Amino acid sequence: MSSGLNRLGSHALFSTPVESAPPSEHAEEIRDALDRTVNWMFDRQADDGYWCGELEGDTILESEYILLLAFLGRGQSEVALKAAEYIRRQQLPCGGWAMYPGGPLEISGSVKAYWALKITGHDPQADYMVRAREAIRAAGGAEKVNSFTRYYFALLGIIAYRQCPAVPPEVILLPKWAPFNIYEMSSWSRTILIPLSLLWAYQPAASLPESQQIRELFLTSPEQLPVTMPPSDQLDALKRPSRINWHAVFAAVDRGWKAMEGMHVKPLRRRAIAKASRWMLDRFGQSDGLGAIFPPIIWSIVALKCLGYADDAPEVQAAHRELEKLTIHEEETARLEPCRSPVWDTCISVIALREACVPADDPRIRRAVDWLLSKEVRSKGDWSVKMPDVEPGGWYFEFNNEFYPDIDDTIMVTMALARCLPGDLYSTWQAQFVPTTKVGTPDGFSTIVCGKTARGARACSDLERMRPMIAAMTRAVKWIEGMQCRDGGWAAFDRDNDRELLTRVPFADHNAMIDPPTADITARVLEMYGRLGFSLESPHLARALEFVWSEQEKDFAWYGRWGVNYLYGTWQCLVGLHEIGVPESDSRIRAAADWLKAKQQANGGWGETARSYDEPHLRGEGPTTASQTAWALMGLMAAGEVESDAIRRGVRYLLNAQEEDGGWNEPEFTGTGFPRVFYLRYHLYRIYFPLMALGRYARLTGILTEGQIARAIA
Incomplete structure (x- = not known):
């Protein structure tokens, strides 16, 4: 069975502590840091259940x-x-x-x-x-x-x-x-x-x-x-060079x-x-x-x-x-703002809070889940021109954008929902999407829900609450599979939107005339499928894996299309590869982890300037930031480096940099709109990504268990 089956529902990625990892000498400090950031997040949750940080251009x-x-x-x-x-x-x-x-x-x-x-x-x-x-x-x-x-x-x-x-x-x-x-x-x-x-x-x-x-x-x-x-100096080179x-x-x-x-x-x-x-x-x-x-x-x-x-x-x-x-x-x-980002901010916030062991049955988590479910796309948009027979299912980035759901938001919402199936100290549930060829399952998989609870009435109530969540996740999985590109990867909004010659029309100097598949989104798709119980036995995932490997660069890092830059891409690829079952011992995984460790700075943090898109020799270099440090830490944890000195130094950096109110200061732009043309500062990146990384580290090392944060913030 899939390597992802033990990392589902309320026991998601890295929920089981690594037995050989010794308790941290800073356990109480880490728990206190998590407690303050969790409170920071809930203090800023909208009454309707969503989060929406400023998006600065x-x-x-x-x-x-x-x-x-x-x-x-x-x-x-x-x-x-x-x-x-x-x-x-x-x-x-x-x-x-x-x-x-x-x-x-x-x-x-x-x-x-x-x-x-x-x-x-x-x-x-x-x-x-x-x-x-x-x-x-x-x-x-x-x-x-x-x-x-x-x-x-x-x-x-x-x-x-x-x-x-x-x-x-x-x-x-x-x-x-x-x-x-x-x-x-x-x-x-x-x-x-x-x-x-x-x-x-x-x-x-x-x-x-x-x-x-x-x-x-x-x-x-x-x-x-x-x-x-005139010719634009902001355009990327053609992947397929031409003499014309x-x-x-x-x-x-x-x-x-x-x-x-x-x-x-x-x-x-x-x-x-x-x-x-x-x-x-x-x-x-x-x-x-x-x-x-x-x-x-x-x-x-x-x-x-x-x-x-x-x-x-x-x-x-x-x-x-x-x-x-x-x-x-x-x-x-x-x-x-160039747009609003509530769906994106909410699903990542939910994942980060669940990583910090906030129970799925916390009323504030439940409000966030209900809000996300209300934003599911159930009608066809531009994406359906190339795939008219695929059922709608997915999420967009903003408050309302029905014509343009995107892969990245759909992945993240699906993973957030998977982590929020009903559960608390007395009841836990998991959902597994099991590939099958059984007659009567035309979608190619069956959904298995399992769990335990002390009372039968509670089980019935939980199952009823799960019904819309499982249905939405099922539609999303089907939609995402239909959006896979011919080369095995996934893009942001469309399938097979990769006609490079369009990047040379006079109007195309914004360097984003097409929407080709990228390693960061494809790896995140693998992460989602792995968490839901799929394995590389599924042919479309095997093709996706080959795409991700083909995008690894000579120094073993990955380019980040939607975040700055090689730190973002390498983090995302390492996590996706881990989740779909690629062993930590794979030489390419080890080399990517070594690249991350080599880019760690003297203060223990990581940072990369957006200038690395123009000058690739600057990859992994720049002022240290909380969000990029969190990405590097999660990449290294996925590569099995939990006990490494690099991880401990990175955690120490986040603890030292945390402000009294539980947040972090980060004026840098670590989001990418159009590489070399337009960048973004997501004001919540500095909060929920460090929370996610510290929560994951605390769970891996046994510092934190399900319910501890719940008791702290009750």
Whole structure:
């Protein structure tokens, strides 16, 4: 039977102490640290049962909001002025703005920040504005901005639309078998491209006063900006190199399309606009705005204005409300989140609390489980275009985003549910998903629920409570299996979304035009399957294992697509491989563990800068952080290093760094949106990942057993 069968339900991963591990000389200190962090978490739980920490990005969010408001004639509104003050406070000493703390000047973000400050009335002769202007010009000037920034230039009359990459609405008419149809693009690119295509079709432009122009940022002039985009230095190399210069090919297509439009050859334009408009409007429902993320919400407002919607139209007002929900007001500043993260934060919080032995029957855990169950996706979205026969089942990241459930959230919620089957000091239950070929089990597995309780009435009550949880987990397992890519891996939102040539179209300089499978998500899938009782005897999991091994790099680390960076990827892969039954003695596991130990810093912690995406020699190096230290510790524990000096030093680092209230300070960005382009600071990463790591260590070493935290916080 599967190696995962003893790590299920309320006795999840690493629940059984390692007998040879001696009791820690700091056992009471660890229990006290866990107690304080558990209380920190519960103090911040919403009444409905969820957690939602702030999700922080860089200043492009505030800048682009101000640019939208300027287009709408509200560039000096109160919220714009407060957002501008926030931008001003984030300026680097060199004069520009960065994508993450400690990062270098980023040209597009810096140009938009300077421009937003001018729009909101900041004196261009002020010292900070002079420094910004000089830094931008020294970095190559406004000529160096990306395609999204060019569209803002055109929207506000700085350049002509022909100087932007063409995004014609006719692209939505391409059939699904065509190599460049919209469903070959990543989901986030798709939700940006459709409203942007309406912008291209109508080409609206506001006229800003001279005081809000930015000619001084160009080394030449806006009029001299080329009509095609230069090659981007933020794009990853093609995995399958080609002798063809695809940038030149697509640039020629771009010029040709613009020439054709210049001759008014647009026979399908009306039909394309109608279909693009319908596509966009259909996806407003059951969502926190289009795609539930900031960029498409911004562009959808502009698109609605292009289509003739009035300012007081329900669709326009709803989109504005979503932006308001993303805005965090303080006394003098306002900042925006790129989206909200309640499902993600809640499922990880639940896992961390269960790791710290908070009982599954704690009422606060039960409220969290009920809230997660209420967010299950039960209707088809964009993902179903390629897999129309697969039953919906999964979760999204935000409060509402029905069209776009994702693999990572679905995995984490499923694992959280598996750890929260009814159980306390007197009753425990486990669920096992057993592969079978038995007639009458068309899904390929049977679900076995087993447990013990002192009273029969309690058993009936527990089983009734489990019913919706098991049903949701079953649907999720089936959905995830259907989402497996042809190479054995899993991506974030779609299956087989890996057409690399799309990354070379002029619009693709955000370095995330496609959504290919990644090692970190695939390993997390293996972790989930292992916990649920599956083994490598299942052919699709054997293929997934091969994919993960194929992604291991020459130094035995793994790249992290969704977290910074090699520390994230290596942690996730080691845990996934352990859970699916790969032995700790495997030479590749040992080498990955050695890599982690080699990256431990003198203070006992681990840290990695987001700069490692641009400069891979910096992998595993950077300021130490609580979240990345927790990842490294959990990776090493999965590799059988519980008794190692590296683990003890890492635990000591977390104990020393913990603040009195039970939290940790972490200004660094350790989340990844688009590698090399956009990074994130999840404000709860610094809390629930250290809690998870310390709880896991305490369970492994016998410091903590089920119910001890419950008694401490009762």
